[in-house]
Amino acid sequence: MTENMGEVGGDPCCKAGRLERKYDLMQIDEELIARWRGEGAEETSVRVLTEEFNKELLRAALDRGDINYFEGEIDNTYRLLTDDDVTEGVRINVRRALKRANVDIEGAEDDFVSHQTIYNHLTGCLDVSKPQKESKDPVDTVAGEIFSLQNRTVAVADSKLERLRDQNRIAIDEFDVFVDVNVLCKHCQTQHELGRLLRNGGCTCQVEE
Ligand SMILES: [Zn+2]
Numbered sequence: 001m002t003e004n005m006g007e008v009g010g011d012p013c014c015k016a017g018r019l020e021r022k023y024d025l026m027q028i029d030e031e032l033i034a035r036w037r038g039e040g041a042e043e044t045s046v047r048v049l050t051e052e053f054n055k056e057l058l059r060a061a062l063d064r065g066d067i068n069y070f071e072g073e074i075d076n077t078y079r080l081l082t083d084d085d086v087t088e089g090v091r092i093n094v095r096r097a098l099k100r101a102n103v104d105i106e107g108a109e110d111d112f113v114s115h116q117t118i119y120n121h122l123t124g125c126l127d128v129s130k131p132q133k134e135s136k137d138p139v140d141t142v143a144g145e146i147f148s149l150q151n152r153t154v155a156v157a158d159s160k161l162e163r164l165r166d167q168n169r170i171a172i173d174e175f176d177v178f179v180d181v182n183v184l185c186k187h188c189q190t191q192h193e194l195g196r197l198l199r200n201g202g203c204t205c206q207v208e209e
């Protein structure tokens with residue numbers, strides 16, 4: 001593991017890498033890797049890691065304002081800003097209070113990342129994979145191989161698009177890239193998403209109930 005893993009050459013590797021620089025969070029990569037793989041730390045899902053990435057980003061944004069906060073307040077502020085159960089009125093009050101304390105909260109909220117960004121950053125930019133579990137089911141092996149190719153395609157498309165956008169060669173703001181592999185059963189003309197086909201053990205027209 002080298003330092004500055006969020007960088008490839010002089011440019012940030014992706015949105016996550018760019019934000020790590022912007023908010024001075026370069027150290028977070030090592031923690032993301034360890035926790036995702038469950039090495040020296042409890043194995044943690046991408047969903048939870050994404051939340052924690054965003055909370056660190058929020059903490060950095062608060063640190064740049066004139067505000068004192070206690071430890072648990074980061075969690076609570078993040079919840080108030082993102083939880084579906086919180087009313088828009090409450091959110092507006094939170095933003096107003098933070099803006100009074102010179103926190104660029106709208107900028108920080110715009111910078112919050114999605115699960116897919118963190119997943120692509122881990123698997124694509126940092127080239128991390130989960131340690132192999134003991135299951136030697138050939139279906140799982142094939143699924144894993146194809147999914148990592150899909151994720152690689154997403155990561156490459158994402159970074160290439162981002163570069164073209166930053167050079168003003170294509171007009172797009174924030175975006176997410178998705179790659180699906182679909183399989184058409186010629187017997188019954190049903191189209192299956194590959195992951196579902198593998199999980200189901202084949203096409204329903206061939207699999208006995
Ligand atoms: Zn990245």
Ligand SMILES: [Zn+2]
Pocket residue numbers: 185186187188189190203204205206
């Ligand atoms: Zn079929």
